[in-house]
Amino acid sequence: MKKRVLSLVLTTVVGASSIANTAEKETKEVKAEESQVTWKAYKFGGSHTGTVTLKSGALEFDGEKLIGGEFVVDMSSINTTDLEGDYKNKLDGHLNSEDFFATEANPTSTLVFTKVKSTGKNSYEVTGDLTIKGITKPVTFDVSVYGNKATATLKVDRTKYDIKYSSGIIGTAKDKLIYDEFDLVVDLQM
Template identity: 55%
Template sequence: MKNLKAIALALVVVLSTASVTAQTKKVDVTGSTINWVGKKVTGQHNGTVNLKDGALVFKGTKLAGGTFTVDMTSLTATDLTGEYQGKLNGHLKGEDFFGTEKFPTSVLVFKTIGTKSKDLYTVTADLTIKGITKPVTFEMAVKGNTATTKFMVDRTKYDIKYGSGSIFDNLGDKAISDEFELAVALKF
Protein backbone atom coordinates (compact mmCIF):
# COMPACT_ATOMS: atom_id res chain seq x y z
CA MET A 1 0.00 0.00 0.00
CA LYS A 2 2.85 2.45 0.84
CA ASN A 3 4.54 1.59 -2.46
CA LEU A 4 1.31 2.20 -4.35
CA LYS A 5 0.89 5.63 -2.70
CA ALA A 6 4.54 6.50 -3.43
CA ILE A 7 4.14 5.48 -7.09
CA ALA A 8 0.90 7.45 -7.41
CA LEU A 9 2.53 10.52 -5.83
CA ALA A 10 5.56 10.22 -8.13
CA LEU A 11 3.25 9.94 -11.16
CA VAL A 12 1.33 13.08 -10.13
CA VAL A 13 4.61 15.00 -9.70
CA VAL A 14 5.93 13.84 -13.09
CA LEU A 15 2.68 14.69 -14.89
CA SER A 16 2.37 18.11 -13.26
CA THR A 17 5.95 19.10 -14.13
CA ALA A 18 5.97 17.67 -17.65
CA SER A 19 6.59 20.43 -20.15
CA VAL A 20 3.81 21.39 -22.48
CA THR A 21 4.89 20.90 -26.07
CA ALA A 22 5.05 23.98 -28.24
CA GLN A 23 2.53 24.43 -31.03
CA THR A 24 3.40 26.62 -34.02
CA LYS A 25 0.53 28.46 -35.69
CA LYS A 26 1.20 29.81 -39.17
CA VAL A 27 -0.04 33.34 -39.77
CA ASP A 28 -2.59 33.90 -42.55
CA VAL A 29 -0.68 36.55 -44.51
CA THR A 30 -3.69 37.53 -46.65
CA GLY A 31 -5.92 38.00 -43.58
CA SER A 32 -3.29 39.89 -41.56
CA THR A 33 -2.45 43.60 -41.83
CA ILE A 34 0.42 45.93 -41.07
CA ASN A 35 -0.45 49.64 -41.18
CA TRP A 36 2.14 52.35 -40.75
CA VAL A 37 2.05 56.07 -39.93
CA GLY A 38 4.99 58.39 -40.52
CA LYS A 39 4.78 61.96 -39.23
CA LYS A 40 6.45 65.16 -40.30
CA VAL A 41 6.21 68.77 -39.15
CA THR A 42 3.59 69.59 -41.78
CA GLY A 43 1.44 66.45 -41.42
CA GLN A 44 1.70 62.72 -41.84
CA HIS A 45 1.50 59.86 -44.32
CA ASN A 46 0.03 56.43 -43.74
CA GLY A 47 0.02 53.18 -45.59
CA THR A 48 0.49 49.45 -45.53
CA VAL A 49 3.17 46.81 -45.93
CA ASN A 50 2.52 43.07 -46.33
CA LEU A 51 3.67 40.06 -44.40
CA LYS A 52 5.59 37.55 -46.48
CA ASP A 53 5.29 34.83 -43.84
CA GLY A 54 5.03 34.41 -40.10
CA ALA A 55 4.22 32.12 -37.21
CA LEU A 56 3.32 32.37 -33.55
CA VAL A 57 4.42 29.72 -31.07
CA PHE A 58 2.25 28.72 -28.12
CA LYS A 59 2.84 26.50 -25.12
CA GLY A 60 -0.65 25.48 -24.17
CA THR A 61 -2.61 28.73 -24.45
CA LYS A 62 0.37 30.98 -23.63
CA LEU A 63 2.30 32.91 -26.27
CA ALA A 64 5.86 31.55 -26.35
CA GLY A 65 7.43 32.85 -29.56
CA GLY A 66 7.06 34.32 -33.00
CA THR A 67 8.92 34.96 -36.23
CA PHE A 68 7.80 37.20 -39.10
CA THR A 69 9.13 38.28 -42.47
CA VAL A 70 7.81 41.49 -43.99
CA ASP A 71 7.80 42.10 -47.76
CA MET A 72 9.27 45.61 -47.89
CA THR A 73 8.71 45.81 -51.66
CA SER A 74 4.95 45.92 -50.92
CA LEU A 75 5.35 49.18 -48.95
CA THR A 76 2.74 51.69 -50.14
CA ALA A 77 1.16 54.94 -49.03
CA THR A 78 -2.62 54.79 -48.78
CA ASP A 79 -3.28 58.48 -48.13
CA LEU A 80 -2.19 59.50 -51.63
CA THR A 81 -3.13 58.46 -55.16
CA GLY A 82 -1.68 58.73 -58.64
CA GLU A 83 1.57 60.59 -59.26
CA TYR A 84 2.02 61.71 -55.63
CA GLN A 85 1.57 58.19 -54.32
CA GLY A 86 4.09 56.90 -56.87
CA LYS A 87 6.63 59.55 -55.86
CA LEU A 88 6.28 58.84 -52.14
CA ASN A 89 6.37 55.06 -52.64
CA GLY A 90 9.50 55.40 -54.78
CA HIS A 91 11.16 57.59 -52.15
CA LEU A 92 10.26 55.23 -49.29
CA LYS A 93 11.59 52.22 -51.24
CA GLY A 94 14.73 54.13 -52.28
CA GLU A 95 18.10 54.40 -50.54
CA ASP A 96 17.02 57.44 -48.47
CA PHE A 97 14.61 55.20 -46.58
CA PHE A 98 14.23 51.39 -46.76
CA GLY A 99 16.40 50.52 -49.79
CA THR A 100 14.05 47.70 -50.82
CA GLU A 101 16.07 46.72 -53.89
CA LYS A 102 18.98 45.70 -51.66
CA PHE A 103 16.85 44.85 -48.58
CA PRO A 104 13.54 43.39 -49.86
CA THR A 105 12.54 41.98 -46.46
CA SER A 106 12.57 42.93 -42.80
CA VAL A 107 12.40 40.35 -40.02
CA LEU A 108 10.97 40.34 -36.49
CA VAL A 109 11.94 37.52 -34.08
CA PHE A 110 10.50 37.31 -30.56
CA LYS A 111 13.22 36.91 -27.91
CA THR A 112 11.44 37.22 -24.55
CA ILE A 113 7.77 37.19 -23.64
CA GLY A 114 6.26 38.17 -20.33
CA THR A 115 2.63 37.75 -19.34
CA LYS A 116 1.09 41.09 -18.42
CA SER A 117 -2.48 39.82 -17.96
CA LYS A 118 -4.69 36.98 -19.24
CA ASP A 119 -4.46 37.79 -22.98
CA LEU A 120 -1.80 40.52 -22.92
CA TYR A 121 1.93 39.97 -23.28
CA THR A 122 5.04 42.13 -23.19
CA VAL A 123 7.28 41.08 -26.06
CA THR A 124 10.91 41.99 -26.65
CA ALA A 125 11.97 41.10 -30.17
CA ASP A 126 14.84 41.61 -32.57
CA LEU A 127 13.77 43.75 -35.53
CA THR A 128 15.98 43.70 -38.61
CA ILE A 129 15.59 46.51 -41.14
CA LYS A 130 18.18 47.20 -43.86
CA GLY A 131 20.35 44.40 -42.43
CA ILE A 132 20.57 46.13 -39.01
CA THR A 133 19.13 44.30 -35.99
CA LYS A 134 17.94 46.20 -32.90
CA PRO A 135 15.63 45.23 -30.02
CA VAL A 136 12.06 46.53 -29.82
CA THR A 137 9.57 46.05 -26.99
CA PHE A 138 5.79 46.13 -27.33
CA GLU A 139 2.57 44.77 -25.87
CA MET A 140 0.66 42.14 -27.83
CA ALA A 141 -2.93 41.09 -27.22
CA VAL A 142 -3.82 37.52 -28.21
CA LYS A 143 -7.44 36.41 -28.32
CA GLY A 144 -8.78 33.39 -30.18
CA ASN A 145 -7.06 33.26 -33.56
CA THR A 146 -5.98 36.91 -33.61
CA ALA A 147 -3.07 38.89 -32.21
CA THR A 148 -2.74 42.68 -32.28
CA THR A 149 -0.10 45.22 -31.37
CA LYS A 150 0.83 48.82 -31.98
CA PHE A 151 4.34 50.14 -31.42
CA MET A 152 6.84 52.78 -32.47
CA VAL A 153 10.10 52.15 -34.36
CA ASP A 154 12.98 54.64 -34.34
CA ARG A 155 14.09 54.61 -37.98
CA THR A 156 17.45 56.27 -37.23
CA LYS A 157 18.58 53.09 -35.45
CA TYR A 158 18.35 51.37 -38.85
CA ASP A 159 20.40 54.00 -40.72
CA ILE A 160 17.30 55.75 -42.09
CA LYS A 161 18.33 59.34 -41.45
CA TYR A 162 16.65 61.29 -44.25
CA GLY A 163 14.97 64.44 -42.91
CA SER A 164 15.73 63.61 -39.27
CA GLY A 165 15.64 66.69 -37.08
CA SER A 166 17.75 64.90 -34.47
CA ILE A 167 20.55 64.38 -36.99
CA PHE A 168 20.35 67.37 -39.35
CA ASP A 169 20.09 71.06 -38.47
CA ASN A 170 17.98 73.73 -40.16
CA LEU A 171 15.34 71.39 -41.65
CA GLY A 172 12.50 73.64 -40.50
CA ASP A 173 9.16 72.36 -41.78
CA LYS A 174 10.93 69.63 -43.80
CA ALA A 175 11.77 67.63 -40.64
CA ILE A 176 10.41 64.09 -40.46
CA SER A 177 9.83 62.32 -37.14
CA ASP A 178 12.46 59.74 -36.22
CA GLU A 179 9.75 57.32 -35.13
CA PHE A 180 7.07 55.68 -37.21
CA GLU A 181 4.12 53.70 -35.88
CA LEU A 182 3.22 50.13 -36.81
CA ALA A 183 -0.25 48.73 -36.12
CA VAL A 184 -0.30 44.97 -36.67
CA ALA A 185 -3.33 42.67 -36.76
CA LEU A 186 -2.51 38.98 -37.22
CA LYS A 187 -4.87 36.13 -38.11
CA PHE A 188 -3.74 32.55 -37.59
Protein backbone atom coordinates in the same frame (compact mmCIF):
# COMPACT_ATOMS: atom_id res chain seq x y z
CA MET B 1 3.33 -4.65 -2.84
CA LYS B 2 4.17 -1.15 -1.52
CA LYS B 3 7.13 -1.00 -3.89
CA ARG B 4 4.95 -1.98 -6.85
CA VAL B 5 2.27 0.63 -5.97
CA LEU B 6 4.92 3.35 -5.50
CA SER B 7 6.49 2.43 -8.85
CA LEU B 8 3.09 2.55 -10.55
CA VAL B 9 2.28 5.97 -9.01
CA LEU B 10 5.66 7.44 -10.03
CA THR B 11 5.30 6.09 -13.56
CA THR B 12 1.82 7.60 -13.86
CA VAL B 13 2.89 11.03 -12.49
CA VAL B 14 6.04 11.27 -14.63
CA GLY B 15 4.20 10.06 -17.73
CA ALA B 16 1.28 12.45 -17.23
CA SER B 17 3.54 15.45 -16.63
CA SER B 18 5.65 14.78 -19.73
CA ILE B 19 2.50 14.39 -21.86
CA ALA B 20 1.10 17.62 -20.41
CA ASN B 21 4.33 19.52 -21.16
CA THR B 22 4.52 18.41 -24.79
CA ALA B 23 0.80 18.75 -25.46
CA GLU B 24 0.62 22.33 -24.17
CA LYS B 25 3.21 23.98 -26.48
CA GLU B 26 1.87 25.00 -29.86
CA THR B 27 3.02 27.11 -32.78
CA LYS B 28 0.22 28.90 -34.61
CA GLU B 29 1.05 29.96 -38.16
CA VAL B 30 -0.22 33.41 -39.08
CA LYS B 31 -2.47 33.68 -42.14
CA ALA B 32 -0.39 36.28 -43.95
CA GLU B 33 -3.02 37.04 -46.59
CA GLU B 34 -5.62 37.82 -43.90
CA SER B 35 -3.27 39.80 -41.63
CA GLN B 36 -2.39 43.47 -41.98
CA VAL B 37 0.60 45.66 -41.14
CA THR B 38 -0.18 49.39 -41.32
CA TRP B 39 2.42 52.13 -40.97
CA LYS B 40 2.08 55.80 -40.14
CA ALA B 41 4.98 58.21 -40.57
CA TYR B 42 5.00 61.82 -39.41
CA LYS B 43 6.48 64.98 -40.85
CA PHE B 44 6.35 68.64 -39.99
CA GLY B 45 2.74 69.62 -40.66
CA GLY B 46 1.36 66.21 -41.54
CA SER B 47 1.72 62.47 -41.91
CA HIS B 48 1.43 59.60 -44.37
CA THR B 49 -0.07 56.14 -43.94
CA GLY B 50 0.28 52.88 -45.76
CA THR B 51 0.78 49.15 -45.56
CA VAL B 52 3.45 46.48 -45.98
CA THR B 53 2.71 42.82 -46.61
CA LEU B 54 3.42 40.15 -44.05
CA LYS B 55 5.31 37.36 -45.82
CA SER B 56 5.16 34.80 -43.00
CA GLY B 57 4.84 34.56 -39.25
CA ALA B 58 3.98 32.44 -36.26
CA LEU B 59 3.15 32.87 -32.59
CA GLU B 60 4.22 30.30 -30.00
CA PHE B 61 2.03 29.37 -27.06
CA ASP B 62 2.34 27.28 -23.92
CA GLY B 63 -1.30 26.43 -23.38
CA GLU B 64 -3.03 29.77 -23.89
CA LYS B 65 0.02 31.82 -22.81
CA LEU B 66 2.05 33.59 -25.51
CA ILE B 67 5.74 32.62 -25.24
CA GLY B 68 7.30 33.57 -28.60
CA GLY B 69 6.92 34.70 -32.16
CA GLU B 70 8.72 35.33 -35.43
CA PHE B 71 7.72 37.35 -38.51
CA VAL B 72 9.01 38.24 -41.98
CA VAL B 73 7.75 41.34 -43.86
CA ASP B 74 8.05 41.87 -47.62
CA MET B 75 9.59 45.35 -47.72
CA SER B 76 9.16 45.72 -51.49
CA SER B 77 5.40 45.79 -50.83
CA ILE B 78 5.53 49.28 -49.28
CA ASN B 79 2.25 50.91 -50.26
CA THR B 80 1.15 54.46 -49.46
CA THR B 81 -2.61 54.55 -48.85
CA ASP B 82 -3.26 58.26 -48.23
CA LEU B 83 -2.06 59.44 -51.67
CA GLU B 84 -3.01 58.65 -55.26
CA GLY B 85 -1.46 58.91 -58.71
CA ASP B 86 1.95 60.50 -59.20
CA TYR B 87 2.27 61.61 -55.56
CA LYS B 88 1.70 58.04 -54.34
CA ASN B 89 4.09 56.56 -56.92
CA LYS B 90 6.77 59.12 -56.07
CA LEU B 91 6.54 58.46 -52.31
CA ASP B 92 6.43 54.65 -52.75
CA GLY B 93 9.52 54.88 -54.97
CA HIS B 94 11.33 57.09 -52.48
CA LEU B 95 10.52 54.77 -49.54
CA ASN B 96 11.96 51.84 -51.55
CA SER B 97 15.13 53.82 -52.38
CA GLU B 98 18.50 54.00 -50.60
CA ASP B 99 17.26 57.12 -48.75
CA PHE B 100 14.86 54.94 -46.78
CA PHE B 101 14.47 51.13 -46.80
CA ALA B 102 16.73 50.14 -49.76
CA THR B 103 14.35 47.31 -50.58
CA GLU B 104 16.28 46.02 -53.59
CA ALA B 105 19.23 45.13 -51.35
CA ASN B 106 17.03 44.42 -48.29
CA PRO B 107 13.82 42.78 -49.54
CA THR B 108 12.67 41.62 -46.09
CA SER B 109 12.58 42.78 -42.49
CA THR B 110 12.20 40.43 -39.55
CA LEU B 111 10.98 40.47 -35.97
CA VAL B 112 11.93 37.70 -33.54
CA PHE B 113 10.53 37.73 -30.00
CA THR B 114 13.25 37.38 -27.34
CA LYS B 115 11.19 37.97 -24.18
CA VAL B 116 7.47 37.77 -23.46
CA LYS B 117 6.00 38.98 -20.17
CA SER B 118 2.32 38.63 -19.27
CA THR B 119 0.81 41.95 -18.18
CA GLY B 120 -2.78 40.78 -17.74
CA LYS B 121 -5.39 38.54 -19.27
CA ASN B 122 -4.54 38.24 -23.00
CA SER B 123 -1.97 41.09 -22.72
CA TYR B 124 1.81 40.88 -23.03
CA GLU B 125 4.87 43.09 -23.07
CA VAL B 126 7.17 41.75 -25.77
CA THR B 127 10.80 42.51 -26.46
CA GLY B 128 12.10 41.40 -29.81
CA ASP B 129 14.93 41.80 -32.28
CA LEU B 130 13.75 43.94 -35.21
CA THR B 131 15.92 43.78 -38.34
CA ILE B 132 15.56 46.51 -40.97
CA LYS B 133 18.18 47.08 -43.71
CA GLY B 134 20.28 44.29 -42.19
CA ILE B 135 20.54 46.15 -38.85
CA THR B 136 19.11 44.43 -35.77
CA LYS B 137 17.99 46.40 -32.72
CA PRO B 138 15.74 45.51 -29.77
CA VAL B 139 12.20 46.89 -29.60
CA THR B 140 9.61 46.60 -26.84
CA PHE B 141 5.87 46.74 -27.49
CA ASP B 142 2.50 45.47 -26.30
CA VAL B 143 0.63 42.51 -27.80
CA SER B 144 -2.98 41.45 -27.18
CA VAL B 145 -4.18 37.96 -28.10
CA TYR B 146 -7.84 36.98 -28.40
CA GLY B 147 -8.49 33.48 -29.75
CA ASN B 148 -7.09 33.35 -33.28
CA LYS B 149 -6.41 37.09 -33.46
CA ALA B 150 -3.53 39.18 -32.16
CA THR B 151 -2.80 42.91 -32.30
CA ALA B 152 0.31 44.93 -31.62
CA THR B 153 1.45 48.53 -31.92
CA LEU B 154 5.14 49.36 -32.29
CA LYS B 155 6.94 52.67 -32.34
CA VAL B 156 10.14 52.40 -34.39
CA ASP B 157 13.02 54.90 -34.46
CA ARG B 158 14.15 54.77 -38.09
CA THR B 159 17.55 56.37 -37.35
CA LYS B 160 18.61 53.21 -35.47
CA TYR B 161 18.37 51.42 -38.84
CA ASP B 162 20.44 53.98 -40.75
CA ILE B 163 17.39 55.73 -42.21
CA LYS B 164 18.32 59.36 -41.65
CA TYR B 165 16.85 61.15 -44.67
CA SER B 166 15.46 64.57 -43.55
CA SER B 167 16.00 63.71 -39.89
CA GLY B 168 16.60 66.53 -37.42
CA ILE B 169 16.67 69.41 -39.89
CA ILE B 170 16.43 72.77 -38.12
CA GLY B 171 16.02 76.40 -39.13
CA THR B 172 14.39 77.36 -42.43
CA ALA B 173 14.33 73.76 -43.68
CA LYS B 174 12.15 72.55 -40.79
CA ASP B 175 9.17 72.18 -43.15
CA LYS B 176 11.08 69.27 -44.74
CA LEU B 177 11.59 67.53 -41.38
CA ILE B 178 10.48 63.90 -41.20
CA TYR B 179 10.13 62.68 -37.64
CA ASP B 180 12.45 59.86 -36.60
CA GLU B 181 9.75 57.61 -35.16
CA PHE B 182 7.03 55.89 -37.14
CA ASP B 183 4.22 53.63 -35.96
CA LEU B 184 3.37 50.08 -36.99
CA VAL B 185 -0.08 48.67 -36.21
CA VAL B 186 -0.28 44.92 -36.69
CA ASP B 187 -3.47 42.85 -36.93
CA LEU B 188 -2.77 39.12 -37.13
CA GLN B 189 -5.12 36.29 -38.06
CA MET B 190 -4.12 32.73 -37.16
